[in-house]
Amino acid sequence: MSDATFACKKSHSEPGPGDAGKTGSWRVLRPIINVNLCIPAKTNKMACFNCWLYCPDGVVTRTIPPTINYEYCKGCEICAEECPVAAIQMVEETKLIKKEK
Amino acid sequence: MHIIESGNVAAASGVKLARAQVIAAYPITPQTPLTEKLSEFVDAGEMQAEYIPVESEHSALAVCIAASSTGARAFTATSANGLLYMVEQVHWAAGARLPIVMCVVNRGIGAPWTVWNDHQDSISQRDAGWIQLYACDHQQIIDTVIQAFLLAETVSIPVMVCYDGYLLSHTYMPFDVPDPDKVDEFLPAFKPAYALDPKQPANLNTVTLPDIRPDVRGNLAPGYMEIRHNLHVDLRRAIDKVAEIDARFQKIFNRGGHPFIEPYCCEDADFIAVCLGSLSYQLRDVVDELREEGLKAGVAGLRLYRPFPEQAMVELLAKAKGVVVFEKALSYGNQGALFTDIKAALYPGPARPFVKNFILGLGGREIKTADLLKTFREACTQGPASIDTPQWIGLKL
Known part of the structure; x- marks a missing residue:
């Protein structure tokens, strides 16, 4: 019985990356992986991956070495906190942006 | 058929005739006999509905929101502090454009505690984006509940049917229980414009940013302000629908004529x-x-x-x-x-x-x-x- 002229604008969308926008722009601190310390990178074994496991946004890859998708990483610092060998450093975005410019 | 019953039973009878498919409610005075009556109907097999017991009013409306999202006809009821406890979901149901019907059996709000009637509970929710209808007697309660489902489903906006605690909910009055076949004619089965389907996953009401933005396919999707503007415009347009539905009801049941x-x-x-x-x-x-x-x-x-x-x-x-x-x-x-x-x-x-x-x-x-x-x-x-x-x-x- 619904009238199609009503509720023409609703928040319904197809799931996919970026449905909530490029959340990487929210980031203040950028996690950077030091491949000289990172366990899978150093040992060339599919091991550890705490960063991948704990990332609440699923932007860390389970690869050798792990990579971070900066388009969506919000910089929450959980990966750096969970890394058992302190291989992830949080660097201020402002410093990096200046350098990148 | 004319019967002599309480206002709460009038409401429950309306919900039964409307063939609600999912009912989730938490008992609170003076709404309790309404939910009890509905659970009896379901238990006795008089209603083909899922009666979902919940631990709070917040959950009651959350269940209705989920059920309505999948295209089920959903109903809940509450009073006073119960309504206040579900407020977050009250606003959500309207923003999500879900045609839920809720009876608010009007009662005063604490503190201090009161279980008796006034209108502060539903009036406090006047800005939530719901349609609010008020009944003056038992006949209007049962008639309005039936009309509320058609109205909600027509305009995709939830509807509150408000009636006085005790003065109507617990007093007994004669009223006509409409013929079920005529109710089916008046209120056909709910055919939602959209129903959530596991085969086609979707994001419903996820975070919006202040501005509009492209969806995953690159098409611009409406933002928060556009969606809320649409709700307001549709609420204004719903006034005509209230009159149309009243006229349709009058034609079939020979009652009504004063929709506003x-x-x-x-x-x-x-x-x-x-x-x-x-x-x-x-x-x-x-x-x-x-x-x-x-x-x-x-x-x-x-x-x-x-x-x-x-x-x-x-x-x-x-x-x-x-x-x-x-x-x-x-x-x-x-x-x-x-x-x-x-x-x-x-x-x-x-x-x-x-x-x-x-x-x-x-x-x-x-x-x-x-x-x-x-x-x-x-x-x-x-x-x-x-x-x-x-x-x-x-x-x-």
């Missing part, structure tokens, strides 16, 4: 009382007495409070000299909400009857017909007030 405001002796009235709920029927006795005294009085019971039917209200009041708004609720620190709405509706037009506001019956304080008579008579004869503040009836200072 139910007038009594208003055609030639110099003074019109306006209020919500069963109070309007009590005021009919007062109007009869004032008419005998030679005062041209009338009373209007507002049936549709949100969206506010300004046009109908202005047409009704334009010829009156004075309007007296009796309210069982208050925008604390200001005035009665209905009072401010009526003044705002009259302001742009040429007709400016004086408008007075009386607050009464809070927390179930007895409303004596003699007090109403005295107040209404004095309000009429004394003319415009020098101050615009509400006066209180029955206050014992």
Whole structure:
């Protein structure tokens, strides 16, 4: 019985990356992986991956070495906190942006 | 079939006739017998519905939101602090455009605790984006519940059916239970424009950013402001639908005819009382007495409070000299909400009857017909007030 002229604008969308926008722009601190310390990178074994496991946004890859998708990483610092060998450093975005410019 | 039953049973019978598919409610006085009756209907196999017990009102409405998202006809009911406990979900249901129907069995809000009737609970939710209908007697309760499902599903906006706790919920009155076949004719099975389907996953009402943005396919999707604007526009358009649905109901059941405001002796009235709920029927006795005294009085019971039917209200009041708004609720620190709405509706037009506001019956304080008579008579004869503040009836200072 619904009238199609009503509720023409609703928040319904197809799931996919970026449905909530490029959340990487929210980031203040950028996690950077030091491949000289990172366990899978150093040992060339599919091991550890705490960063991948704990990332609440699923932007860390389970690869050798792990990579971070900066388009969506919000910089929450959980990966750096969970890394058992302190291989992830949080660097201020402002410093990096200046350098990148 | 005419039966003599309570207002809560009238509501439950309406929900049964409307063939609600999912019911989730948490008991609270004075709504409890309504949910108990529905659980009995489901248990006895008289209703093909899922009755989902929940641990709170917040969960009750959350269940209805989920059920409605999948295309089920969902119903809940609550009162007072129960309504307040589900407030987050109340606003959500409207923003999500889900055609849920909820009975609010009007009761005062704590603190201090009260279980008795006033209108503060539903009035506090007037800005939530729901349609609010008020019933004045048992017949209107059952009829309005049935109409509410058709209205909600037509305009994709949830509807509250409000009726007075105890005064209607627990009193027994004769009323007609509509013929089920006729109800099926009036209210066909719910065919949602959209239903969540596991085979086609979707994001519903995920975070929006301040501006609009492209969706995953690169098409611009409406943002928060566009979606909320659409809700407002559709609420305004729903006023016509309320009238259409009332006309359709009248054609099939031969009842109705006053979808927005139910007038009594208003055609030639110099003074019109306006209020919500069963109070309007009590005021009919007062109007009869004032008419005998030679005062041209009338009373209007507002049936549709949100969206506010300004046009109908202005047409009704334009010829009156004075309007007296009796309210069982208050925008604390200001005035009665209905009072401010009526003044705002009259302001742009040429007709400016004086408008007075009386607050009464809070927390179930007895409303004596003699007090109403005295107040209404004095309000009429004394003319415009020098101050615009509400006066209180029955206050014992």
